[in-house]
Amino acid sequence: MRAALIEAPGKVTVTTVPDPAPGPREVVVDVAACGLCGTDLHILRGEFAPTLPVVPGHEFAGVVVEVGRDVTEVSAGDAVAVDPSLYCHECRSCRAGRGNLCDRWNAIGVSVPGGAAEFAVAPVANCVRLPDHVDVRDAALIEPLACAVRGYDVLSRSPLGANVLIYGSGTMGLMMLELAKRTGAASVDILDINPERLATARTLGVSRAAARADEFDRPEGWEFVVDATGNAAAIQDGLGRVAKGGTFLQFGVADYATTATIEPYRIYNQEITITGSMAVLHSFERATALFASGVLDPSVFISDRIPLEEYPRALDRFAAGRGRKIVVEP
The missing domain is CATH 3.90.180.10 (Medium-chain alcohol dehydrogenases, catalytic domain)
Known part of the structure; x- marks a missing residue:
């Protein structure tokens, strides 16, 4: 073959x-x-x-x-x-x-x-x-959707009305956008330096789309920040955008050498959670059901x-x- x-x-x-x-x-x-x-x-x-x-x-x-x-x-x-x-x-x-x-x-x-x-x-x-x-x-999309479902399992304590910021509007960022819209987010903002991908995010109904978070007026930060890029600069910026009591999800695959700096006192004082989501876990069948229902x-x-x-x-x-x-x- x-x-x-x-x-x-x-x-x-x-x-x-x-x-x-x-x-x-x-x-x-x-x-x-x-x-x-x-x-x-x-x-x-x-x-x-x-x-x-x-x-x-x-x-x-x-x-x-x-x-x-x-x-x-x-x-x-x-x-x-x-x-x-x-x-x-x-x-x-x-x-x-x-x-x-x-x-x-x-x-x-x-x-x-x-x-x-x-x-x-x-x-x-x-x-x-x-x-x-x-x-x-079309069903090749189910595996990445299963990864996104797993990501939202990690964010399972997400309250209704949360504000979400996603770095990256490639396939995974867009899937996280679609799931956030369906899990009660008050707003979903997305960042990408690729204008074509931002245009797709707008087509899917993102709240706001931009190349830099500074273009958004949200000094208090976002309750949920998701990195779907694996890019060191995006990760570092995202860590600083988490609101008090919020969560940063490392969802994108970074290379082994990528590093980022954290501020331990801020994590303690503002009760910030930093977590990750790795591949698929108990989510493939649910992703298949969501896909069949027309979620994407x-x-x-x-x-x-x-x-x-x-x-x-x-x-x-x-x-x-x-x-x-x-x-x-x-």
């Missing part, structure tokens, strides 16, 4: 690899669409070097074409979205129900072959059947649909900040 392959840091090709075969409790998925994500860029840059070479792609959906001998939950012909998370189910975090913090955490498309290919293997437990009315080509408009979120053979170009386009969600359709 044809697949994208990140062979070494900075080197990605489209090549032929062996067809996958399912284990007893696995299925083979004919990939309909696979989304590109910042994590793919981290892999390409060698930050997960021990996993290379690897077929990337952890945001994907498709149709089951083969099942392992012990699989009864799905059948060939079923359309599914795939949760890429792979947990050991043995470590302390897993036993505590925090599989996303697994000591041996792995993921399809990160440490094992993923969905940037004609076919991909997944445990049946990771497959969520899609309702008939959901276009499987795929035509707004997906800007580019690119054939598999152009995967390297798609990564370049994504890295340049062009478009919104880019999906590869094998």
Whole structure:
């Protein structure tokens, strides 16, 4: 089969690899669409070097074409979205129900072959059947939506009428915007230096959109500040925008070397919470239900649909900040 392959840091090709075969409790998925994500860029840059070479792609959906001998939950012909998370189910975090913090955490498309290919293997437990009315080509959006749902689980003490500030209006920032609107936020403001992405935020009904927080008149700060960029400057600025008693959520994926400075006395004196949200946790099925209910408009979120053979170009386009969600359709 044809697949994208990140062979070494900075080197990605489209090549032929062996067809996958399912284990007893696995299925083979004919990939309909696979989304590109910042994590793919981290892999390409060698930050997960021990996993290379690897077929990337952890945001994907498709149709089951083969099942392992012990699989009864799905059948060939079923359309599914795939949760890429792979947990050991043995470590302390897993036993505590925090599989996303697994000591041996792995993921399809990160440490094992993923969905940037004609076919991909997944445990049946990771497959969520899609309702008939959901276009499987749009369902690559479910995995990032599941991450956003997990982010709002972390912010579960959010009171009605909170004011929210989001750094970044890429796919994840826009998903956080859509969820904030539906969880009783009084206002949702968004920041981005990319005018095209700010225009999309305005289309989705953001309260205010700007390149810098100083353009907003809110000296008291925001009850909830979400970084969806992983950018050091954005993170540092956001930490200073949290209102008294508020929460800062680190949602964007920063590289390992990124640092920020905190003011311990302010955190103590103003009872500020700083927390994080890592990937998917008990949220994939809920994200699928939300997606099926129409919480997102795929035509707004997906800007580019690119054939598999152009995967390297798609990564370049994504890295340049062009478009919104880019999906590869094998």
